[in-house]
Amino acid sequence: MTLGRIIFNNARQRPLSTLLTSLSVSVGVALIIVILSIRQTAWQRFSLGYSGFDLVVGAKGSPLQLVLNAMFNLDASPGNIPWSLYEKLAKDPRVKLATPFAVGDSYEGFRIVATTDAYLSQFEPRLNQPYELENGRIFRFSEKAVKEAMREAAERGKLGESGKKNHDHNEEHHHAEQEACEAVIGATVAQETGLKVGSTFVATHGVRESDDAAKHEHSPWTVVGALKPTGTPADRTIYINLDSFYHIEGHVIEESKPLEGGEQNPKTKDKVALTVGQISALGLKLKAPFARFALRKQINETEVAQAAFPTEEIRKLMSIVGNVDRILLAQAVLIVFVAAIGTSLALFNSMNDRRRDIAVMRALGARRKTIFAIVVGEAMLISMMGMAMGLGLGHGTVALASPFVEAAAPGFSLDAWTFQVFEIFVFAGVLIVGILAGLGPGVLAYRANVARGLTPT
């Protein structure tokens, strides 16, 4: 038999008190685990999402909204920028690669992002880990096809309602000939929709599923490739070739805008009607990262666009979120402390019952410090039980909340069952709090009068 056994037996002797005090500790621990898990996942997800981009260019407005929409498929697009800006920046000697994005459609709740093949072949969703295909290939893309599609879209705009039917027929014909509507799907999309290479699908206008949402019935896409899981928002994204985006009827305003125009469409909830010759955003990778400051300044001085540093915007977002979760965290830590006080009180209350046991142990040769260690050990045991229950409760809560979080913020999936480094610190913290909770009762036990304790009552 060991001291550990004595501690365990003592705790077991008062099962209700032990269970309730452990439970109160577990509530605090669970809250800490939930808050820190969400924060950790948020940091990981957001830091992974912008890997590879030095600058994001989009319509004037909130730079955070731009970054969230372009990089993480969250929120609504702040508006559009002219295609000409893409052409201009792609030729800029400081730019290594420019990738245009057009957004505004979805399929079964998964957002569709129109882009170039370069995005899938040259950008890295994780550092030094480019996209990999599970099967199939990346869609075909050419700038020539994009320009042709834009011209056709402009003509469609000029035809207006009267020429719509004729145009529809022409458009179908055009698709059949060029087979331009190709898509590459993320791993989660494949898993949840059942789409696979060779499947076709019809997109919905807008990024939220609703019964009355317009469907692009005449523009079915064919899945030509499926990506391997990346753990980033890309897993929940359908990538299509940019030219196919302009084949879609709804992506043309009735009154055509000039190709070089810089006007923005008014934002309407989730839906962004893309003007001919315009794109939603641009991702830029620069030859030398320090050039980003000058380039951002230059772009921000124009009337048509703004440039944002993804890292800076995410840091700003996390600092705002950080303030909130610091408050929540403080509350959770407070709960642990209150629970520790409860543990301490429970031990204090049991001291009268233990008076005889302590005296007997002392009569059998136990030293004062041994008795002290037994009582403090019991407080530590209660705290550790609370920690173990709190870990289960916390991770379980994260697992239960994960689908809701993912539904609210697509691509933001919580990793419930991965052990995080911070949990070591939570463990150490709870252990210290447990020791502190045991100190008072421990001192009382240390000072117990043996002769009085042995006196029959």
Add this chain to the structure above:
Amino acid sequence: MAFVEIQNLRMEYRQPDGKPLTILNIPEFRMEPSEQLAMRGPSGSGKTTLLNIISGILLPSAGSVRFDGKDLTQLNEADRDIFRGQRIGFVFQTSNLLQGFTAIENVILGSLFAGDPNEEPSSVRARAHALLEKTGLAERSHHRPRTLSAGEQQRVAIARALMNKPRLILADEPTGSLDEKNGQEALALIQNLAAASSAAVLIVTHDPAVMAEFPKVVNLKELNQRL
């Protein structure tokens, strides 16, 4: 030199009015090795206090208490704890078993605090089991105290007192809470097991039947010369 030797022992308590109250004033008291001695005295005569002083739980206000050649009053508390754990076995009026522990765990407790740290746990357990066997409780070694009768509990307490092979067994009214039959059995166990291990026994009692079982009875009232 005697096995237990008390010289000029005085135990005083401070009363609420600040005046000292003398509980014990014993000029001399001796016990020889393996001696079995009963001490009688009325309630409040200081019997339990004397046992606590002999075991080193309490320090006297004055005088010396020599045990096996060592003056307990000169040892610090931690050393007295170890000394007590290794050389003295306690049997109380009630068994004072720890309720959260099985019978055999209660017996082992003593060796945990003051036993040989080099002894293998299996050996400790075997000795505890052997002691329970001697007290007729081997079959119930894994029972908790509440499932044992008062007599059985006291027999477990006797086994516990003998666990560290003590040189002296101090028994404070060990039959006080037992019926006659169980009381006699408990007493016989203490005497026989102590004799078998050459341990001395000092029992305090006011029960004439218990006193009758001992070759020597000391009256604390005569020994204690209160001022």
